[in-house]
Amino acid sequence: MSPDRSEILEAFKHSGLRCTSQRYxxxxxxxxxxxxxxxxxxxxxxxxxxxxxxxxxxxKALHALAEAGLIRELTLDGNAIRFxxxxxxxxxxxxxxxxxxxxxxxxxxxxxxxxxSIGARKLExxxxxxxxxxxxxxxxx
Amino acid sequence: MSPDRSEILEAFKHSGLRCTSQRYxxxxxxxxxxxxxxxxxxxxxxxxxxxxxxxxxxxKALHALAEAGLIRELTLDGNAIRFxxxxxxxxxxxxxxxxxxxxxxxxxxxxxxxxxSIGARKLExxxxxxxxxxxxxxxxx
DNA sequence: TTTTGTGCAAAAGGTTTGCATACGA
DNA sequence: TCGTATGCAAACCTTTTGCACAAAA
Numbered sequence: 125m126s127p128d129r130s131e132i133l134e135a136f137k138h139s140g141l142r143c144t145s146q147r148y149x150x151x152x153x154x155x156x157x158x159x160x161x162x163x164x165x166x167x168x169x170x171x172x173x174x175x176x177x178x179x180x181x182x183x184k185a186l187h188a189l190a191e192a193g194l195i196r197e198l199t200l201d202g203n204a205i206r207f208x209x210x211x212x213x214x215x216x217x218x219x220x221x222x223x224x225x226x227x228x229x230x231x232x233x234x235x236x237x238x239x240x241s242i243g244a245r246k247l248e249x250x251x252x253x254x255x256x257x258x259x260x261x262x263x264x265x
Numbered sequence: 266m267s268p269d270r271s272e273i274l275e276a277f278k279h280s281g282l283r284c285t286s287q288r289y290x291x292x293x294x295x296x297x298x299x300x301x302x303x304x305x306x307x308x309x310x311x312x313x314x315x316x317x318x319x320x321x322x323x324x325k326a327l328h329a330l331a332e333a334g335l336i337r338e339l340t341l342d343g344n345a346i347r348f349x350x351x352x353x354x355x356x357x358x359x360x361x362x363x364x365x366x367x368x369x370x371x372x373x374x375x376x377x378x379x380x381x382s383i384g385a386r387k388l389e390x391x392x393x394x395x396x397x398x399x400x401x402x403x404x405x406x
Numbered sequence: 407t408t409t410t411g412t413g414c415a416a417a418a419g420g421t422t423t424g425c426a427t428a429c430g431a
Numbered sequence: 432t433c434g435t436a437t438g439c440a441a442a443c444c445t446t447t448t449g450c451a452c453a454a455a456a
Contacts, residue, residue: 142430144436163421178438183421185436197343202446204420205343217386226386233374233393244404245358245367248397252374256389283455285411304446319413324446326411343421345445 126155139192146170146177147185154195154209160216160225162204200225200253216251219258228254267296280333287311287318288326295336295350301357301366303345341366341394357392360399369395 127135132151136143149170154161161169167182177185186207189195198206200218206225215228233250256262268276273292277284290311295302302310308323318326327348330336339347341359347366356369374391397403 142435144430146437164419180422180439181437188436199340199343202338202340202346217388219386220389244400245360245395246398246403247358247395248361250393250395252391252393254386254388254391257387259385262385262387283410285455287412305444321414321447322412329411 221261
């Protein structure tokens with residue numbers, strides 16, 4: 125499931141990204157923890173062990189990784205941007221009570237074959253965000 | 266198309282919202298300008314004529330209107346929250362080059378009848394955000 | 407008159423930036 | 432060694448908050 129060290133190094137090299145210990149730690153954390161953390165949460169997690177990374181470095185590294193396509197940025201609510209390793213595609217569900225983000229199995233939106241629905245624009249992708257109550261918040265009524 | 270003054274007043278009353286001149290001006294602006302403005306843009310627009318509203322009031326009014334269901338908040342990117350009058354449902358397209366937001370005709374996501382795709386969660390709604398290049402950015406290559 | 411909204415200014419997040427230093431290739 | 436990443440601190444931008452005053456019902 126999770127890539128091992130050499131696979132991660134390969135991914136960095138393939139992206140033309142210089143592999144620093146901070147970037148490695150940040151990417152490794154995201155790969156092993158699919159919890160859609162904010163930058164602040166990545167910062168806290170990485171600093172629980174070495175190598176440490178300053179908050180500014182975390183932001184810069186996250187941008188570099190996103191630009192290289194190794195991770196994705198998620199803007200699911202008005203709060204902080206969240207991040208996830210760029211694994212298989214999926215949709216996202218966000219709980220309005222606890223804020224938890226969960227992955228939802230991927231499915232295509234069939235209407236996208238009809239270009240008519242998007243006119244002369246050039247469509248590159250889409251994000252589907254589901255809202256509601258997660259299982260535990262739903263039963264905790 | 267756009268509601269007239271008495272309809273707006275009716276909407277406020279129906280929502281149990283006290284109708285102040287600032288809130289009226291803000292809502293009226295959103296109804297007549299479907300450009301998905303940020304709070305700052307609403308502030309600038311409202312202050313081009315009377316009655317004026319401070320930025321803090323704009324934020325408070327926008328929240329009140331959103332809570333009442335008269336407007337919707339859109340979190341389409343990592344920048345500012347955008348707002349729109351709660352008219353007919355539609356999806357949103359955001360141009361990665363110029364940031365312009367456009368409405369896309371509504372269509373249902375058929376998979377939602379299968380509860381299996383969202384498990385035991387309680388689904389309340391969803392937002393679909395399309396990414397790409399708008400018509401003018403697309404042709405300006 | 408009572409209740410709620412407004413405006414101001416200050417503060418609180420989240421994120422970015424500039425620059426000297428440290429590190430990877 | 433050379434070029435790029437890091438760390439720090441300060442700045443920036445968006446949004447929220449507290450409180451005295453003003454306006455709506």
